[in-house]
Amino acid sequence: MSDRQVPPGVGLDVASMSIGILGGTGDEGRGLAHRFALAGGMTNADAAESADVVIVAVPWDGHAALLASLTAPLAGKIVIDCVNPMGFDERGAYPLAVPEGSAAQQAAAILPDSVVVGAFHHVSAVVLLDPAVGTVDQDVLVLGDNRQATDLVQALADRIPGARGVYAGRLRNCGQIEALTANLVSINRRYKAHAGLRVTDL
Amino acid sequence: MSDRQVPPGVGLDVASMSIGILGGTGDEGRGLAHRFALAGGMTNADAAESADVVIVAVPWDGHAALLASLTAPLAGKIVIDCVNPMGFDERGAYPLAVPEGSAAQQAAAILPDSVVVGAFHHVSAVVLLDPAVGTVDQDVLVLGDNRQATDLVQALADRIPGARGVYAGRLRNCGQIEALTANLVSINRRYKAHAGLRVTDL
16 A cells, blocks of 8 residues: 555544454553553454554564455554564574565555554563553664654554654565564563563653 | 684773774764763774774765775774664665674674674764763673673773663674664654663663
8 A cells, every 4th residue: 555545544533443463462562551451362364354553563474374364354554563573592582574665564565545554563472461561661662654653653653651653764675674573582681581572862 | 703712902001092983974873982982083094903993983885885995904903893884765774784794793704803892873863962062871882702802892982971881682683673674764853852772770
């Protein structure tokens, strides 16, 4: 979908829109569902069908196949991809090469009738699921080519207490944001932390 | 140079070591020289020869050729690469593909007898050179495979008032840190800012 076409979901108010999560039974999906106060239990197909805005929080393995199976229900919707293609070995985490440049660009290629936005890559499931963590001390970097869609996802990020949605570029600049998760894993290991990012001077 | 070999420069105290800058006449080089209170005017060859620690702040074009011409004077030294391989078009900045994975990994391949550390990618020349900016509100992400060298570069970053050196992973995870500069350019354009990054929970 080009920059100029705006899907139905884009006009939504964040307070009234319904959010679905693909991968809602995984840690990241459960964490985001918890912070957005969503009821769990929907299948991926139901979430894709019934929601106005759909968050993709599935493992990288199977990302392409799942989205390909849901092109019809996801058409005309905003699809938020938060998937980090990463590998792990004895030296820690490292980014996997993605032919399309990033998971988000892969999603956009598979879903030409959806508007894909990249966001929520760095908000760890551990933090999201921890009832002792009342506010999330980090910015959510939001990437996409449709201004109305990125504005909406920024507003959605703002709904997580403590978080702030920050526009961080077009979808072609999403690969390094996904890959940056490997650096956060390295930081967490070195400093025994749950590191996040804040953008200064904003 | 492997993880286990430690070059002479690594044992240095940051307060006493001499710092050289390759590309010291460019904006980024001048900015770092200003913040480290270095006298200007050295040629690249003199800087490589005389300094204990050498910062590479040259344009991406010519990066490989310059380093290849300085392998002998840089042997046994810590080389800090802050180069961001980026292109610009009508849609803004985007990262360039680097066969070695990153500028820092390219430097390490060209300089097998040096210890290469990636750092200072996101500290903009504009901020460094602005006399009105007394403190730099951002963390300096430091990447490398030699713990003593990354510790030293973190200590060097700490010498810039306001800045903090944060270890952010091995050299193989430097590509996305360099590429992230394109996102900061996008953020600066959208928000009319000089954006930097802080790592939270440290």
